[in-house]
Amino acid sequence: MATTKGENDHQHTATDDDNSNIVTMDFHNQVIGEYQQLLEQYQSQLASTSTSPSSSTATRFEIFVSKDNFKFNASHFVCYPGFRERLHGHSYRASVRLLGSHQIGRDGYVVDFGCVKSVAKDVCKELNEYFLLPTLSEVLEITITEGSDEAAGICGEVNNGNKYPGSVVIKCEDGSVFTFPRQDCLLLPIMHSTAEELAIYIFGKLVAGLDAEYLIKRGVTMMEITVSEAIGQDATFCHAIPLGENSSFDVASFITSNPIPAMRCSTTTEAARKR
Numbered sequence: 001m002a003t004t005k006g007e008n009d010h011q012h013t014a015t016d017d018d019n020s021n022i023v024t025m026d027f028h029n030q031v032i033g034e035y036q037q038l039l040e041q042y043q044s045q046l047a048s049t050s051t052s053p054s055s056s057t058a059t060r061f062e063i064f065v066s067k068d069n070f071k072f073n074a075s076h077f078v079c080y081p082g083f084r085e086r087l088h089g090h091s092y093r094a095s096v097r098l099l100g101s102h103q104i105g106r107d108g109y110v111v112d113f114g115c116v117k118s119v120a121k122d123v124c125k126e127l128n129e130y131f132l133l134p135t136l137s138e139v140l141e142i143t144i145t146e147g148s149d150e151a152a153g154i155c156g157e158v159n160n161g162n163k164y165p166g167s168v169v170i171k172c173e174d175g176s177v178f179t180f181p182r183q184d185c186l187l188l189p190i191m192h193s194t195a196e197e198l199a200i201y202i203f204g205k206l207v208a209g210l211d212a213e214y215l216i217k218r219g220v221t222m223m224e225i226t227v228s229e230a231i232g233q234d235a236t237f238c239h240a241i242p243l244g245e246n247s248s249f250d251v252a253s254f255i256t257s258n259p260i261p262a263m264r265c266s267t268t269t270e271a272a273r274k275r
Contacts, residue, residue: 059102061219065116066095072128074186076193079139080260084172090229092127092195094202096120097226097238101219111210111218119209123202130186132193133168136252141171146182190251195235197251199227203237204249215241 075089100110135142146166166182190197203225207215215223224238242249 061100061102061104061110062097063100063110063113063116064095064097065113065120066093067117067121069121070094070096070124072124074127074130074132076132078192078194079137079172080192081139081173082260084139084174084176087178092124092198093228094120094124094199095226095228096206097224098215098220099222099224101221103219105218109218111215111220115210116206119206123205123209126205127186127198131180131184132198133170133185133187134190134193134197135187136189136191138191139173143169143171144182144187145169191255195227195229195233196237197255199225199235199237200249200251200254202227203239204251207242207249212241212243216243 071091071093073089073091075087077085077087079085096116098111098116104110133142134140144166145168168180168182168185170178170180172178188201190201203223206223206225220241222238222240224236226234226236228234
């Protein structure tokens with residue numbers, strides 16, 4: 001049957017629309033299929049990585065101890081190549097966090113709070129009311145006189161029959177010289193008397209006091225020490241519990257030997273102005 005041109009155009013248009021609808025539906029079904037496949041893969045991965053409540057990775061115990069007697073008052077100054085700050089002091093505070101495993105001991109503890117409190121209190125007491133002297137400093141020349149020395153001036157006075165003989169003379173890179181009574185100085189195996197290095201030092205003392213082997217047996221894997229030199233100024237050191245020959249702590253091993261970069265931050269501290 002003959003058709004007119006208009007009828008032919010209408011038939012072509014209808015056929016094109018039908019083909020377009022078929023292509024659209026095929027594409028839609030393909031997208032849905034791919035989405036369902038991805039969803040099944042994701043659910044499978046999620047199921048393989050999920051853990052039951054009894055799994056060792058589902059739980060972990062830890063304790064945190066911070067007491068009023070975890071504190072010490074001390075004087076110091078930070079110095080490094082090209083800089084020394086003025087002598088000043090802080091009222092320091094310390095806190096201890098012990099990270100255990102997925103089980104606690106048969107006695108119900110990670111570690112008895114009393115043990116942590118006793119050791120931490122003693123460590124802080126050892127640091128209290130001293131000038132903190134970093135004996136590993138690369139910019140301080142330190143001379144220590146342990147016995148009586150009548151020729152040595154201590155705080156402007158001659159040490160003649162002094163109840164506490166001995167002195168510590170500190171020559172700084174900038175030419176400053178300090179002379180302290182020996183009994184007023186605490187000689188520490190650190191490079192700088194910063195809160196960061198004090199945290200490392202206290203970590204080592206606590207590991208020794210609590211006994212590393214004992215901590216490991218109790219499932220303690222890491223310890224975190226925080227030292228605050230003022231409210232809102234904290235330094236935290238976190239490290240695995242060391243064992244064997246590596247149980248002693250070398251503070252200097254945690255300090256880089258890379259050059260000190262210039263301070264670019266906006267601050268009015270003396271350290272920034274000097275650099």
